[in-house]
């Protein structure tokens with residue numbers, strides 16, 4: 001466990017449903033202080049109840065739609081004001097977003113929700129992660145990275161279809177993990193990424209084929225297993241690693257290319273901090 005002898009504070013994005021909720025309940029049951037982030041108020045309220053029943057304490061919960069960066073900024077600021085340390089950030093919020101129109105911030109919705117929102121939140125919580133070092137960031141990736149064609153210099157560029165956008169966003173999750181390990185490793189932060197397998201959740205309900213597959217998919221609890229391992233097991237403290245079923249997992253070359261990871265980091269900073277980029281936390285040790 002991280003922070004032996006203390007209750008860990010673990011922030012779970014996408015904690016209102018599926019893999020994130022299953023992980024949050026298990027962490028609360030194990031004695032951790034869980035902080036939930038979700039988008040839908042009703043699902044977030046129900047998730048608070050599930051986690052309270054699992055751990056015996058009412059978790060703090062923050063609402064933010066990652067398709068609106070100002071909402072991420074508000075939730076991140078509110079969370080940082082209350083929680084002095086974050087032992088683990090579970091960077092899990094994601095969806096197969098429609099590719100029809102750009103977000104209010106001007107980016108592809110899927111790439112913003114699945115990558116830029118979490119990227120911004122990680123920066124907003126960087127001081128809290130450093131205060132808890134050794135700390136961890138666990139990102140929920142996907143084997144869909146294999147078909148991603150992310151333009152790392154313009155990550156928010158509109159994608160041609162929702163599945164193309166999803167692949168690009170999951171490629172970004174892995175590249176984020178690799179560059180976060182390089183930049184934030186010296187702070188005692190261990191970033192990892194994992195593929196949960198094909199899981200029965202609310203994910204992909206817009207896709208008839210994916211919904212059909214749910215007949216044979218695994219449960220959210222099974223999907224959360226590697227996440228829980230990465231969040232706490234000393235053997236899983238492998239900076240920049242990519243895993244599935246508690247084992248190292250292969251990814252395509254362009255999802256783990258260090259040069260692409262650096263470019264993506266810089267262009268993502270510019271995307272979320274805009275003209276204020278120079279005043280943003282650059283994250284360099």
Ligand SMILES: NC(=O)c1ccc[n+]([C@@H]2O[C@H](COP(=O)([O-])OP(=O)(O)OC[C@H]3O[C@@H](n4cnc5c(N)ncnc54)[C@H](OP(=O)(O)O)[C@@H]3O)[C@@H](O)[C@H]2O)c1
Pocket residue numbers: 013014015016017018019020037038039040041043044064065066067092093094095113114140141142143195196197198199200201202203204
């Ligand atoms: N299911 C699979 O087979 C599978 C496979 C590989 C990877 N994944 C990844 O696993 C992660 C969790 O997905 P899941 O399967 O557990 O699906 P899920 O049941 O749909 O849960 C997704 C979570 O992300 C949150 N979320 C979605 N859009 C958001 C937005 N715009 N702003 C803020 N939060 C948002 C949801 O919040 P609300 O409930 O409030 O909307 C929910 O808590 C995702 O990153 C997904 O890409 C899933």
